[in-house]
Amino acid sequence: MNAEIIAVGSELLLGQINNTNAKFLSQQLADLGVNVFYHTVVGDNAGRLESAIKIAENRAELIIFTGGLGPTKDDLTKETIAKHLQTNLVMDDTALASIEEYFKRTNRPMTENNRKQALVLSGAKVLPNDYGMAPGMFYQTENKQYMLLPGPPKEMEPMFLKYGFSAIKSQSVEEAVISSRVLRFFGIGEAMLEAEIEDILDNQTNPTIAPLAGDHEVTLRLTAKHHNLDAALTLLEEKEKEIMAVVGDYFYGYDDTSLFKELSKRMQEKKLTLSAAESLTGGMFQETFTSIPGAGGLINGGVVCYTNEVKAKVLNVKLETIKNEGVVSATCAKELAENVAKLMESDIGVSFTGVAGPDELEGNPVGTVYIGIYHDGEARAEKLNLGGSRTSIRKRSSLYGAYFLLKSLA
Amino acid sequence: MNAEIIAVGSELLLGQINNTNAKFLSQQLADLGVNVFYHTVVGDNAGRLESAIKIAENRAELIIFTGGLGPTKDDLTKETIAKHLQTNLVMDDTALASIEEYFKRTNRPMTENNRKQALVLSGAKVLPNDYGMAPGMFYQTENKQYMLLPGPPKEMEPMFLKYGFSAIKSQSVEEAVISSRVLRFFGIGEAMLEAEIEDILDNQTNPTIAPLAGDHEVTLRLTAKHHNLDAALTLLEEKEKEIMAVVGDYFYGYDDTSLFKELSKRMQEKKLTLSAAESLTGGMFQETFTSIPGAGGLINGGVVCYTNEVKAKVLNVKLETIKNEGVVSATCAKELAENVAKLMESDIGVSFTGVAGPDELEGNPVGTVYIGIYHDGEARAEKLNLGGSRTSIRKRSSLYGAYFLLKSLA
Numbered sequence: 167m168n169a170e171i172i173a174v175g176s177e178l179l180l181g182q183i184n185n186t187n188a189k190f191l192s193q194q195l196a197d198l199g200v201n202v203f204y205h206t207v208v209g210d211n212a213g214r215l216e217s218a219i220k221i222a223e224n225r226a227e228l229i230i231f232t233g234g235l236g237p238t239k240d241d242l243t244k245e246t247i248a249k250h251l252q253t254n255l256v257m258d259d260t261a262l263a264s265i266e267e268y269f270k271r272t273n274r275p276m277t278e279n280n281r282k283q284a285l286v287l288s289g290a291k292v293l294p295n296d297y298g299m300a301p302g303m304f305y306q307t308e309n310k311q312y313m314l315l316p317g318p319p320k321e322m323e324p325m326f327l328k329y330g331f332s333a334i335k336s337q338s339v340e341e342a343v344i345s346s347r348v349l350r351f352f353g354i355g356e357a358m359l360e361a362e363i364e365d366i367l368d369n370q371t372n373p374t375i376a377p378l379a380g381d382h383e384v385t386l387r388l389t390a391k392h393h394n395l396d397a398a399l400t401l402l403e404e405k406e407k408e409i410m411a412v413v414g415d416y417f418y419g420y421d422d423t424s425l426f427k428e429l430s431k432r433m434q435e436k437k438l439t440l441s442a443a444e445s446l447t448g449g450m451f452q453e454t455f456t457s458i459p460g461a462g463g464l465i466n467g468g469v470v471c472y473t474n475e476v477k478a479k480v481l482n483v484k485l486e487t488i489k490n491e492g493v494v495s496a497t498c499a500k501e502l503a504e505n506v507a508k509l510m511e512s513d514i515g516v517s518f519t520g521v522a523g524p525d526e527l528e529g530n531p532v533g534t535v536y537i538g539i540y541h542d543g544e545a546r547a548e549k550l551n552l553g554g555s556r557t558s559i560r561k562r563s564s565l566y567g568a569y570f571l572l573k574s575l576a
Numbered sequence: 577m578n579a580e581i582i583a584v585g586s587e588l589l590l591g592q593i594n595n596t597n598a599k600f601l602s603q604q605l606a607d608l609g610v611n612v613f614y615h616t617v618v619g620d621n622a623g624r625l626e627s628a629i630k631i632a633e634n635r636a637e638l639i640i641f642t643g644g645l646g647p648t649k650d651d652l653t654k655e656t657i658a659k660h661l662q663t664n665l666v667m668d669d670t671a672l673a674s675i676e677e678y679f680k681r682t683n684r685p686m687t688e689n690n691r692k693q694a695l696v697l698s699g700a701k702v703l704p705n706d707y708g709m710a711p712g713m714f715y716q717t718e719n720k721q722y723m724l725l726p727g728p729p730k731e732m733e734p735m736f737l738k739y740g741f742s743a744i745k746s747q748s749v750e751e752a753v754i755s756s757r758v759l760r761f762f763g764i765g766e767a768m769l770e771a772e773i774e775d776i777l778d779n780q781t782n783p784t785i786a787p788l789a790g791d792h793e794v795t796l797r798l799t800a801k802h803h804n805l806d807a808a809l810t811l812l813e814e815k816e817k818e819i820m821a822v823v824g825d826y827f828y829g830y831d832d833t834s835l836f837k838e839l840s841k842r843m844q845e846k847k848l849t850l851s852a853a854e855s856l857t858g859g860m861f862q863e864t865f866t867s868i869p870g871a872g873g874l875i876n877g878g879v880v881c882y883t884n885e886v887k888a889k890v891l892n893v894k895l896e897t898i899k900n901e902g903v904v905s906a907t908c909a910k911e912l913a914e915n916v917a918k919l920m921e922s923d924i925g926v927s928f929t930g931v932a933g934p935d936e937l938e939g940n941p942v943g944t945v946y947i948g949i950y951h952d953g954e955a956r957a958e959k960l961n962l963g964g965s966r967t968s969i970r971k972r973s974s975l976y977g978a979y980f981l982l983k984s985l986a
Contacts, residue, residue, distance in 0.1 A: 448866030456858030
């Protein structure tokens with residue numbers, strides 16, 4: 167099956183936002199074994215949209231639209247498709263109820279144009295929107311399939327994963343099983359990882375191996391094709407073993423996980439609580455940790471300790487430490503980790519102190535970071551020398567904190 | 577003049593990277609007054625690329641290609657265009673010398689396929705690549721213009737700015753000045769904002785007004801065209817006044833700013849320091865604030881107070897408050913804001929307590945949030961009922977905190 171992704175929205179053509187939806191959907195379709203041959207972006211203009219639809223119908227069996235399902239006048243995706251396919255728009259009662267409920271719950275008046283969002287193509291399978299108002303649709307004709315998804319990624323992505331993926335899968339005529347697995351690595355760069363497994367990459371056939379530099383980490387996506395699922399899985403297992411023998415030290419998890427998710431799983435298993443003292447990271451470690459549903463129960467609380475005064479008065483870092491070794495030091499990191507754990511009555515303490523830039527601090531160059539870890543009555547510190555921007559130094563410090571804790575609790 | 581941007585690269589269709597080049601070029605073309613009506617992405621396949629070229633020639637006068645100019649076999653953009661336009665590729669001596677020089681400088685052996693990168697369309701204006709090897713090209717026929725740019729953004733962007741922009745500008749018959757301005761609004765939804773200014777939107781001509789729902793905010797981009805810059809600016813001023821008369825209450829800043837940037841500017845002017853006590857937001861407010869370079873000096877420190885014990889023991893929330901009103905209450909929010917300011921010796925305190933979900937808390941539904949603000953010896957609290965996911969509730973709470981503080985310090 168061949169697919170085309172059509173994004174509808176003048177904001178894309180004005181360069182206001184990236185078409186991240188096309189990237190997300192392309193990855194998902196690759197996993198389904200569906201070939202994507204074209205992406206198209208068209209503005210909020212009925213004539214040009216209809217022309218794009220006709221072109222897509224000449225070169226794809228599945229056409230996925232994103233955007234243009236909202237309440238305003240320039241949202242015209244479903245209206246244009248309905249006209250093109252000579253079908254009607256009908257009110258979907260479930261979608262309407264959900265929109266009314268949304269306004270009720272958030273205590274806002276519902277304007278008339280919001281009702282328009284509950285109109286769907288007559289005969290379409292409706293895809294519920296669990297994170298917004300406009301429902302999606304899956305509509306089939308004799309030889310084409312049309313999927314309509316909302317534009318905001320935070321609505322589109324969960325909708326596709328929960329409802330869209332299976333709708334397409336059940337239609338896919340492909341008999342071969344596509345099975346894939348993502349291996350995630352931290353603490354090694356993409357070029358270095360590829361150099362280490364160069365022989366394996368050069369000789370790949372089935373599974374294929376796709377390296378990708380992600381958000382301060384590197385992933386390898388292994389994809390095996392076979393008409394038998396067990397055989398596909400065996401192909402994956404074998405290739406994974408080969409890879410792990412070379413770079414297994416940097417591996418931390420599979421598929422859609424993260425360092426923080428792995429850490430929270432590990433802590434839940436061991437029934438441990440954690441507190442953080444954050445100087446240069448300014449709360450990023452705790453924010454990332456508590457963004458995982460359920461991880462909140464593993465953190466009692468913590469402190470953002472930007473100034474020396476707060477380090478000394480609130481977290482009892484010794485004045486002689488600050489005077490003799492400075493706040494950018496292993497000793498300060500250890501005291502912060504131990505004292506925040508005690509103040510918050512947690513099992514584990516972690517601390518971040520260092521130089522995010524733009525300026526040097528206490529003679530230490532930008533990128534000097536100490537991470538303190540307190541556990542089982544003992545404190546230790548790890549020193550990092552990080553390159554990159556202020557944002558990148560903060561982000562990687564926070565990730566290294568999770569990485570060191572994960573390795574400590576192995 | 578109408579343009580289409582064609583990105584060539586299978587990695588885009590596999591979802592490995594975002595087509596950020598299209599965003600960058602669209603912005604640049606908008607500034608030149610060139611209308612972009614379509615983006616297309618096509619893989620490294622000569623037949624499908626030629627078909628995309630034919631379609632683009634039917635709907636655009638200027639076609640900009642990105643990608644496929646490299647040394648490997650699947651780089652075939654210029655070969656396909658040369659064949660389609662029935663012209664030849666010729667060796668460009670300057671480009672070849674620059675490639676040879678590059679290998680010499682980096683001390684690497686030059687392989688034969690790298691020579692291929694110096695081949696250009698016969699008759700094209702060559703655009704030098706100051707940050708890589710493959711040169712760009714600008715080629716004109718009687719009624720079409722073709723620009724070929726490399727795929728990596730770090731090569732493409734400087735090449736376009738230094739050489740591509742002026743090549744197009746000198747061709748552009750449009751003498752008008754394009755001037756634009758973005759107005760940013762918070763605390764009002766896109767549908768509501770559009771409903772409020774429906775008359776203004778319906779009657780727009782020059783300036784045009786493009787609404788866009790952003791990351792929990794709404795923006796309006798006003799774009800005026802005139803042959804005289806001052807007159808264009810006056811058109812913007814007048815339209816802005818009309819809009820502000822209706823929805824000015826929700827306005828917070830212009831162009832490329834954010835609530836947190838505006839708040840840090842305001843605090844710097846007033847020489848104020850701030851501390852936060854964060855329950856449901858788990859550090860997000862402080863992390864966002866300290867991510868702005870220089871804003872660190874405005875925050876002494878703060879507390880993440882997830883559990884009731886930390887709220888009571890570290891931040892001295894009264895036990896009777898917790899017992900009688902609960903931690904999800906205006907009283908608790910006020911005590912948190914006041915006590916964190918005092919603990920950290922800051923001028924202002926802000927606090928976040930509420931229910932991010934997935935479960936209810938103390939009988940309060942998910943989305944109930946109290947934000948406490950302490951300033952000039954007085955504490956007050958704002959109540960919110962937010963919809964959406966856990967992530968969205970946390971994010972919007974943090975943004976509302978910045979918004980209320982910004983309004984308080986007006």
